[in-house]
Amino acid sequence: MRTLRVGIASYEQMKARTVAIARGDYRPAANEPKVWFTSAESFARVLSERNRALLGIIAESTPESLTRLAELSGRKKSNLSRTLKTMERYGFVHLSRGARGSVIPRVPYRRISLTLQLSTPRRQGTEAA
Numbered sequence: 001m002r003t004l005r006v007g008i009a010s011y012e013q014m015k016a017r018t019v020a021i022a023r024g025d026y027r028p029a030a031n032e033p034k035v036w037f038t039s040a041e042s043f044a045r046v047l048s049e050r051n052r053a054l055l056g057i058i059a060e061s062t063p064e065s066l067t068r069l070a071e072l073s074g075r076k077k078s079n080l081s082r083t084l085k086t087m088e089r090y091g092f093v094h095l096s097r098g099a100r101g102s103v104i105p106r107v108p109y110r111r112i113s114l115t116l117q118l119s120t121p122r123r124q125g126t127e128a129a
């Protein structure tokens with residue numbers, strides 16, 4: 001079962017991490033988050049209960065078009081398109097082109113794991129054991 005790991009970090013923390021990786025000063029561990037949000041609220045907006053249900057419909061029914069997904073979910077196609085494009089940016093869904101230009105949604109993961117740090121990280125070398 002594939003799991004997407006998601007983390008919450010401030011913009012400054014994400015920027016510092018990205019720069020450290022680019023410089024070669026830091027190499028992320030395999031179990032670290034691959035997707036980052038700046039707040040729990042932004043994570044909750046993208047993966048609202050309604051959107052999680054939508055991902056479940058896609059995973060279970062593997063619709064061959066947004067038209068079919070609209071029928072299955074009871075949501076408007078234009079709303080689905082916008083929502084799925086947002087979720088695709090975070091890797092929660094993959095959109096590909098099918099016959100006659102139809103958009104085919106797929107969910108590449110079966111689980112999403114959230115890593116949420118409860119306190120501000122201390123400077124390197126000062127972490128508690």
